[in-house]
C-alpha cells in the first residue's frame with residue numbers, strides 16, 4: 001500500500017465512522033450518547049465530520065484530490081434533497097414539518 005492508498009483507506013474509514021455516528025443518532029436520538037461517554041451523538045457526528053475534513057485536507061495538501069467547496073454544486077444538492085423530501089412526504093415516508 002502506498003501513501004495515496006493509505007490516505008484513501010483513512011477517508012473510507014472516517015466516512016464509515018460518520019455513518020456509524022449517524023446510525024446511533026437515528027436509533028437513539030441526537031442528544032443521547034454512549035453510556036458513560038461525555039459526548040452526545042450530535043457531537044460524535046460533528047467530530048467524525050471533522051475527521052473526514054482532516055483527511056480530505058491531507059489528500060488535497062498532497063495533490064491527490066482537488067475538491068474546493070463548490071457553492072453551486074452544494075446548492076444543487078440541497079435543492080435535490082428538498083425535492084425528494086417532497087416526494088417522501090407524498091409517499092407517506094416522511095412526516096411534514098416535524099424535526
Ligand SMILES: [Mg+2]
Nearest residue numbers: 014017048051
Ligand atoms: Mg474518526
